[in-house]
Amino acid sequence: xxxxxxxxxxxxxxxxxxxxxxxxxxxxxxxxxxxxxxxxxxxxxxxxxxxxxxxxxxxxxxxxxxxxxxxxxxxxxxxxxxxxxxxxxxxxxxxxxxxx
Amino acid sequence: xxxxxxxxxxxxxxxxxxxxxxxxxxxxxxxxxxxxxxxxxxxxxxxxxxxxxxxxxxxxxxxxxxxxxxxxxxxxxxxxxxxxxxxxxxxxxxxxxxxxxxxxxxxxxxxxxxxxxxxxxxxxxxxxxxxxxxxxxxxxxxxxxxxxxxxxxxxxxxxxxxxxxxxxxxxxxxxxxxxxxxxxxxxxxxxxxxxxxxxxxxxxxxxxxxxxxxxxxxxxxxxxxxxxxxxxxxxxxxxxxxxxxxxxxxxxxxxxxxxxxxxxxxxxxxxxxxxxxxxxxxxxxxxxxxxxxxxxxxxxxxxxxxxxxxxxxxxxxxxxxxxxxxxxxxxxxxxxxxxxxxxxx
Numbered sequence: 001x002x003x004x005x006x007x008x009x010x011x012x013x014x015x016x017x018x019x020x021x022x023x024x025x026x027x028x029x030x031x032x033x034x035x036x037x038x039x040x041x042x043x044x045x046x047x048x049x050x051x052x053x054x055x056x057x058x059x060x061x062x063x064x065x066x067x068x069x070x071x072x073x074x075x076x077x078x079x080x081x082x083x084x085x086x087x088x089x090x091x092x093x094x095x096x097x098x099x100x
Numbered sequence: 101x102x103x104x105x106x107x108x109x110x111x112x113x114x115x116x117x118x119x120x121x122x123x124x125x126x127x128x129x130x131x132x133x134x135x136x137x138x139x140x141x142x143x144x145x146x147x148x149x150x151x152x153x154x155x156x157x158x159x160x161x162x163x164x165x166x167x168x169x170x171x172x173x174x175x176x177x178x179x180x181x182x183x184x185x186x187x188x189x190x191x192x193x194x195x196x197x198x199x200x201x202x203x204x205x206x207x208x209x210x211x212x213x214x215x216x217x218x219x220x221x222x223x224x225x226x227x228x229x230x231x232x233x234x235x236x237x238x239x240x241x242x243x244x245x246x247x248x249x250x251x252x253x254x255x256x257x258x259x260x261x262x263x264x265x266x267x268x269x270x271x272x273x274x275x276x277x278x279x280x281x282x283x284x285x286x287x288x289x290x291x292x293x294x295x296x297x298x299x300x301x302x303x304x305x306x307x308x309x310x311x312x313x314x315x316x317x318x319x320x321x322x323x324x325x326x327x328x329x330x331x332x333x334x335x336x337x338x339x340x341x342x343x344x345x346x347x348x349x350x351x352x353x354x355x356x357x358x359x360x361x362x363x364x365x366x367x368x369x370x371x372x373x374x375x376x377x378x379x380x381x382x383x384x385x386x387x388x389x390x391x392x393x394x395x396x397x398x399x400x401x402x403x404x405x406x407x408x409x410x411x412x413x414x415x416x417x418x419x420x421x422x423x424x425x426x427x428x429x430x431x432x433x434x435x436x437x438x439x440x441x442x443x444x445x
Binding site for chain 1: 159186187188208209211248249250252260261263264274275276278297298300301302303304305307308309311312315319321323330331332333334335338443444
């Protein structure tokens with residue numbers, strides 16, 4: 001479990017605890033500018049930003065990984081699917097997320 | 101020699117460089133087989149060596165893996181040894197016989213490359229007329245056979261605007277979709293690499309797709325070269341955790357002639373040894389192997405990554421992108437956190 005505590009530290013203390021950029025009018029405008037580069041519609045642009053459920057999911061996944069990491073190396077290997085994700089990767093996490 | 105504390109859980113193995121397509125973005129400039137590719141016996145021994153080292157998942161790629169005549173023998177061996185098996189193919193040579201063989205193998209995934217939403221785009225990128233039609237029919241056949249099917253889309257300037265249309269094609273099909281960025285390796289020209297703005301825009305698309313659709317409707321994710329530490333966008337990779345390049349840490353890349361790298365995507369100058377010179381175990385457990393990752397120090401960070409608060413775990417993003425874009429490791433410029441700090445603050 002490579003650098004596990006460090007990852008938890010990084011995400012819990014730095015990312016989640018208030019270092020996020022405020023979703024201001026300027027941010028919104030900038031997102032529209034970026035979205036227009038490849039012709040995203042308003043729906044895609046508005047739904048691109050992090051939502052409360054993302055934060056919830058982030059905590060949930062970190063919890064799941066901590067738990068599973070005790071028993072298996074497979075899911076701890078973030079990036080193991082860098083060569084090609086499987087539908088099974090999504091449903092393992094989906095099922096676990098439902099279970100928890 | 102001390103036992104390595106690193107395990108190649110995921111091995112990506114180019115079983116042949118022979119390919120029946122001429123993709124403009126091919127990172128290994130595939131076409132003809134390498135002059136001295138591993139024999140069947142060498143390949144089967146390699147399977148055993150990987151198992152011994154603790155490998156759990158082997159991804160067979162090419163070139164086009166199904167062009168190697170003994171692909172099924174190697175695949176069967178992998179399964180007999182209890183490892184999972186993924187294939188990455190262009191789909192062109194997948195017909196009913198191969199589908200039956202794949203069913204027998206029960207692979208973890210069969211991933212097919214789809215680079216455009218319309219025949220003109222896909223065919224021109226892949227260099228083969230009719231390849232789009234074949235790709236779509238291949239995906240349909242794989243799904244009908246009940247195989248775990250994935251699509252990989254490699255993004256560059258020529259296809260980035262087709263993302264929403266590719267999404268329409270894949271919606272509610274039960275096909276996993278991996279989106280990755282093409283880097284200037286192999287025969288891919290640098291001027292077609294995404295700009296930072298296009299990269300951010302594609303990241304927005306992935307984030308939005310993940311927010312708009314359930315996993316059942318659209319299981320989509322950005323690959324290892326997408327999505328680090330955004331302060332604005334939702335999660336882009338499967339998990340919210342990016343713990344740095346895994347080359348030589350938990351992954352290994354194997355060339356068809358036995359060359360070994362930490363990650364197969366890295367340029368050829370990162371081939372560190374060959375299994376014909378010494379055993380895979382000796383190579384992997386050599387203290388000098390993948391030292392750029394195994395012995396990484398914060399002071400190794402360069403460019404925009406220098407001084408970054410995520411640097412210690414991130415190690416500067418994807419090393420393939422970093423080296424191909426900047427000629428140096430540990431400074432991948434395609435980082436959402438970097439881009440946001442430049443543009444949004």
